[in-house]
Amino acid sequence: MPRSIWVQDNILALLRPSLLLLTGAYHFFMTILEVIFVERRPLTLFNITKLRYKSFARLWTKNGEAMSIEMPGPLTELLSTCEGVVLNIGPKSGEILSRFNANRITVMYGAEPAEDFHTDLLRNAQKKGFGDKYHALQCGGEPESLIPALYKSGILEVSGRAGLASDGVFDEICCVRVLCGVPHAQQTINGLYNLLKPGGRMIICEHVVNPWRTEGRMLARFMQLVYTLLGWPFFMGGCELQRHTPDFLKDAGEWDKFDLKYYGPKDAIPFVVGELVKKGGKSYAEVVKE
Ligand SMILES: C[S@@+](CC[C@H](N)C(=O)[O-])C[C@H]1O[C@@H](n2cnc3c(N)ncnc32)[C@H](O)[C@@H]1O
Structure with missing residues (x-):
């Protein structure tokens, strides 16, 4: 070059x-x-x-x-294969809904805390062919907000364990550009892991801390610090540039597949995109085939 x-x-x-x-x-x-x-x-x-x-x-x-026109890595292909009961964290007004194949999906829940986005979100879900398969929940992805909302929607039964949800109700959980802003990222991710069925899949597209010790770059890592000090989280709705999201995902539990790749690893906003499959069960497609 x-x-x-x-x-x-x-x-x-x-x-x-x-x-x-x-x-x-x-x-x-x-x-x-x-x-x-x-x-x-x-x-x-x-x-x-x-x-x-x-x-x-x-x-x-x-x-x-x-x-949302250009998304990193194989996100579009991954979302297009989502099926079964799907949870989408922080869908905003549903800009990425067109990347799903509504026919493959049994039911989709969108956990969007900002009520102002719900009208457009539901309108977009209709436009993209979800019909009454789409449910917008006014809650965040963190368990203390998500669990009560899922319970209210009827998909969860709350067990006696201090309000913890019964494990494993979703075939797929999609997190696209949202984990950078959720409070208590590790607990939130642990909560999402619990909600995934064994054999269920998590689809991830998140910007993360620059991996400067491996394939990243020290200058880009430094710039992340500079942008943070210049007020990035303040002006960007609480979004953090320096989140160790891949580590949080690894630590959330056991995975049969953990396939996350960096896109733009030398950039100040590097992304990880990929799919993780929860250990110990069959995928939706395998269960349907039986
Ligand atoms: C950067 S936008 C991304 C929207 C969408 N996922 C996309 O990629 O087009 C982040 C979204 O997450 C939502 N959000 C903010 N805090 C959240 C939380 N604690 N749990 C779930 N969603 C949250 C915001 O309201 C917003 O809709």
């Missing part, structure tokens, strides 16, 4: 997050103006958390579709 293109590519990979960060800051500023001059609710300015999430929702509403 010519040196100039190499330099261009590498510098872009390190600086790309700064564009997103500036976009986040712009939407935060615009949200402040909207709150004061359009909604005329200046007291909201004292609720910084609300303001941050409102501004992140604004950013995603304006840019979510464009940011």
